[in-house]
Amino acid sequence: MTDDEEGAVPATDLAAHRIHVLYTDHHGWLYGWLRCKLGNACDAADLAHDTFLRVMASQRMPVHLGEEPRALLTHIAKGLVIDHWRRQDVERAYLEALAHLPETEIPSPETRLLILEALCRIETMLRGLPVRTRDIFLLAQLDGLTYRQIADQTGFSLITIKRHMRTAFVACLMLD
DSSP states (O other): OOHHHHHHSOHHHHHHHHHHHHHHHHHHHHHHHHHHHHSOHHHHHHHHHHHHHHHHHSTTTTTOOOSOHHHHHHHHHHHHHHHHHHHHHHHHHHHHHHHTSOGGGOOOHHHHHHHHHHHHHHHHHHHHSOHHHHHHHHHHHTSOOOHHHHHHHHOOOHHHHHHHHHHHHHHHHTOO
């Protein structure tokens, strides 16, 4: 397609063409790369698919893919792999906790899925907090310490503890 022809093509058609070319040229390579990283063909296929969805949703896609499209694909895929591993860690911990419950208290598969999704959102929110804020929040929420006890334990002022807790609570309120 020449520059003159490209100007006549609607932007949506041009973006669709670029995605098609990107997918055709690089999907097999990306899938293989992900399969080596994950050791699992099904997860590799899912993450390859998700990578191309992210590219399609990206604001950069219609304009320019750059000189190294594989670098862009790898960058996106690495983030998805990290998210995948984190989700597996959360799921593993949740399933271990369920294993200690009496059978009558184990939630239904649907409820387990909803809880797991909520736990993953919470884990993402916690990971996004500054380390000090996260630590203070967890001392209050998991260890049950009062703000005064946290201040005494950490050596921070009470107002600093309150400020960190406010930041953490705002992050909690912003969860879906």
